Amino acid sequence: MIFSRDRKGPDVDAAPDDRWQPGERLFRRAMRRLGSADPTPAGGRLPRFSISATDELGDVKPVPGRLxxxxxxxxxxxxxxxxQPVTSRERFAGRADVLEALITAIEQQRAHVVLYGERGIGKTSLVHVLAETAREARYLVGYGSCGVEARFDEMFRAFAAGIPLLFHAGVSPTADEAEHDRSFADLIGDGPVDPRELAELFARIVGTRVLLILDEYDRVGDPGFRRNVAELIKNLSDRAARVQLVLTGVASNLDELVGFTPSIRRNIVGLAVGPMxxxxxxxxxxxxxxxxxxxxxxxxxxxxxxxxxxxxxxxxxxxxxxxxxxxxxxxxxxxxxxxxxxxxxxxxxxxxxLPRHAQRLLQRPEVKAAIPLLIAAARASGTPDGAFLAEDVAGEADPGPVRAQLERLSGSIDLFEMLPGDPEPRFRFRTPGLAQLLTLSAALARSAG
Ligand SMILES: Nc1ncnc2c1ncn2[C@@H]1O[C@H](COP(=O)(O)OP(=O)(O)OP(=O)(O)O)[C@@H](O)[C@H]1O
Ligand SMILES: [Mg+2]
Missing domain, CATH: 1.10.8 (Helicase, Ruva Protein; domain 3)
Incomplete structure (x- = not known):
């Protein structure tokens, strides 16, 4: 382990009162191996949950003035x-400016929005609070979390199922009971969902506005999904439909998340979520x-x-x-x-x-010798996609030698991946979480003095 003041955890077999009683120690070990009860019943010592699943505290009563x-x-x-993300406004801290920009983009610009930023920075929380705020203004809001396996058809059928048919221009508000239970999903055929037809259908929405949130969009593995979403955005915009999409994901810029699609660029507002x-x-x-x-x-x-x-x-x-x-x-x-x-x-x-290979890498002498550089790199990697330039690491110093060292650590050592760039390559830590670990180690080392 690096930098942290490594204290050894408790070692059951080396407990002080065991040290002089090898016989008893052996006995306990043997009992444990047999899976039978210890001389002291284990059940009494095993940890238990202290809070019931109903969040009730049983007979724990508040005592005035006592913790x-x-x-x-x-x-x-x-x-x-x-x-867990924050899902309500009461628990949501700060971020008034981003929320304001989101609302303006949706309400004033009638744009589709892409919210991008680094892992754990608060994108999901933001869209949950946006959803709550939009529902108050009577928007219909659909939320879908994307995964590698996300299917365009499934997701948009589910969204359509959340839009009652009463908001369809062709359905009279005085329609009979039967229409009250139906949704836009009933108007989508059984075959694959075509983004153009879907946009046409959504263009018939009246009397409300719809926000469809596609969270964790960076995780979508299927390029067809992304193509369909771009096509949908284009067609919704062309028809001035009352449906707007909000996409979120880990990325350093808009292109990285939605691909460079000039035809939809002017219909999208990109918002970066930065550090608090x-x-x-x-x-x-x-x-x-x-x-x-x-x-x-x-x-x-x-x-x-x-x-x-x-x-x-x-x-x-x-x-x-x-x-x-x-x-x-x-x-x-x-x-x-x-x-x-x-x-x-x-x-x-x-x-x-950390994966084993990363743990081993950190033990290599050439990597240990480069720790100050790694820490500077970890700080520089606080970009949404974790990539940085040699000059971001070098600070005031000459970036040349830093770049050479980063390249060495990217090659056979494979600590960094090197992303070709013009005119300069960018670098990124190979192992997710390593940059955060280094930053925290450094902060801890500094603070512990
Ligand atoms: N405005 C906020 N106020 C209080 N806590 C927040 C706020 N934003 C985020 N958090 C907390 O930070 C953590 C990460 O937030 P969240 O899941 O929203 O981030 P994310 O950007 O969606 O992460 P990921 O990239 O992993 O999807 C959560 O524990 C969440 O509760
Ligand atoms: Mg998230």
Whole structure:
């Protein structure tokens, strides 16, 4: 492991009271191997869930003036979990400017929108909040998360099923009961969905507007899907249909996500989602404090800002871990040492999660010798697609030698991939997550002094 202060985890077989009792140790090991009960019943020692799936705390009662860890843990899991996007406005911090730009593009420009940015920067959360806001303005909103296997037909049939037929220009508002249960999907034939026919059908929508969100669009594997979406955008725009698409994905620019299709370019607004400001990150922590009753000291906050570097994902992950360290010690105030300990635990897990070949690579002497360069590269790779130029890494220094070194680490060592570019190549870490791991290690090393 690199940079983190590597403390060894607890080793059951080397517990101090075991050290002088080889007989007993052997006995315990043998029992374990047999899969039978330990001399002390294992059931009593195994961890249990502390919160029921109904989110009820059973007989844990609030005690005025006393920290009830179970209660705080539950609130913390709700307020600061890093694994789920925010889906409502109450939990959503900052980002007013991006949301404003999104609304303007949809409402004033009647454009289709592409939202792009790096992993974990908050794209999914943004479109969920956009959906909520649009529904309030009586838009019909469809949301689809794309995967490698996403099929154009399936996704758009599902979208069409969400649009009641009563919004069809050819259906009278006083139509009989039967029409009330039908949707636009009933008007699509059984064969493959053709984007031109679909646009024609959508052009008959009246009395509402429809937003169709295609989240994680970068993951779509089928080039046919992308071609169909481009065709659909073009045809919807040509017919001034009341349907707008919002695509999101990991990319550094619009072309990378939707391909360079001049015919649809003027109908699309591209919006980049960048790192959050310290003020916005602070808002995430403020909300967590309000929900849990915990408090992050100013120093702990400063440390979190530095480590998270504007990533809402990281601030939640590190904030939660730090809070759990404090709670473990029955404290309600989170201090810098809690942040450091939490971050170390995260690093350890990330290290363990790296593919074997990447772990081995990091042990090679020529790679170890290049650690300062790797850290500078990791910082430079905070671009939406993680790619950077030698000069981004070199800073004030001459980029020539840096480029040569990056090229060496791209060749047989294969730490970076080299993306041909004009006039300069760009580089990118081969292993996803490695840049983040290096940045966090460096921040931790600096902070731990
Ligand atoms: N405005 C916000 N306020 C509070 N938390 C946020 C905000 N935006 C994102 N987060 C948190 O950051 C994490 C990542 O957010 P999200 O899943 O929206 O990012 P993403 O860009 O869609 O990621 P990916 O590229 O992996 O799809 C989540 O834990 C989410 O709760
Ligand atoms: Mg997402």
């Amino acid at each position: 009830v860890p179970e209660r705080v843990r539950l609130a913390l899991a709700e307020a600061l979990a890093a694994s 400001s310290d003020g916005e990150v602070a808002e995430i922590l403020d909300r967590a404090e309000a929900a849990t009753g915990l408090r992050f000291t100013a120093e702990a906050r400063a440390l979190l800002f530095r480590m998270a570097a504007g990533s809402p994902y990281l601030v939640r992950l590190l904030g939660t871990r730090a809070a759990l360290v404090a709670l473990e010690a029955e404290r309600g105030t989170i201090e810098p040492p809690d942040v450091l300990e939490g971050a170390e635990a995260v690093l350890k897990e990330w290290n363990a999660g």
